[in-house]
Amino acid sequence: MRVSEKEVRKLFNSDEAWDVCVWYVAERYHLIQGRIYPDGLRPKIIYPLSDSNLFLSFARLAAHGQPSEKRILSWVHEHGLLRRQDYERFRHVEDETGTSQVNQKSITVEDFRKETRRAYKALTLFQDIRKKNYGALRRRLRTEEVDYQGQDGNRRLRHITYLDDEPLLFERALIGDYSDRQALEAATNGLQYIVEQQISDVHLDFVMDTRRPDPLSNFMYSTYRPRLSPRCPDLHSALWYQFAALISDKHPWKNCIICGMPFPQTRKDKVVCCRACQKAKERKKNS
Secondary structure, eight states: OOOOHHHHHHHSOHHHHHHHOOEEEOSEEEEETTEEEEEOSOOEEEOGGGOTTHHHHHHHTTTTSSOOHHHHHHHHHHHOOSSOSOTTOSSEEEOTTSOEEESOOOEEHHHHHHHHHHHHHHHHHHHHHHHTOHHHHHHHEEEEEEEEEOTTSOEEEEEEEEETTEEETTSOOOSSOOOHHHHHHHHHHHHHHHHHHHTTTOEEEEEOOTTSOOGGGGTTTOOOOOEEEEEOSSHHHHHHHHHHHHHTOOSOEEEOTTTOOEEEOSSTTOOOSSHHHHHHHHHHHHO
């Protein structure tokens, strides 16, 4: 399921990867009573979008059910926690005792698992949409009758479409079976809606373009032309932004013949998504 380095370079060049998100990985992470905390005052600087496997490795944690605490901690030690403790500050914050610490918000193991499950569901939904697996899409959609109170105080019934466990309040609820076209349309709109919710904190910002001279260094002769770039405020928005870029890319996608996961088809003869699946394909051939 690994995306090739060539594919990542096409989606984000080095300048973009550096501009969109800067993140810090703490020296250590501790699991205390079901919650993960950062520790240490010398965090490592990383640029998440330089890692082609960021979103896929996160989603893959939930590929076989509930990820273990050991696997979660291993991922966190490599990439960091998902959100900031204080969005008004950058690298460090002070705790209740006035001690400086890495600006990352602790998270419970259960909440981390929920995040990985959401990512994995989005990834497999993308797979079903690309394959036009109408039966699978219909199974992921359901319509429920909801009883609610109107503004006039009277009770009313409303039908709501759910995609997995996500209510699609914008979608016109259908009673009965979905046709192939209806299932594909609802699932596509639903996937886009889910991803949009996860990247809602991404914003545009002016950045210094290192490829151009600083206009203030020779203000009489230079033209003011700053570069506009998306900015992800944390690791959570960065990994979903990477997924958004992948599903919007124009490269055709194939599904791995070993694990079934989607990957960009950069070569016609490529049929597996990563080295692990390539080895599994070779073992299967030699057996």
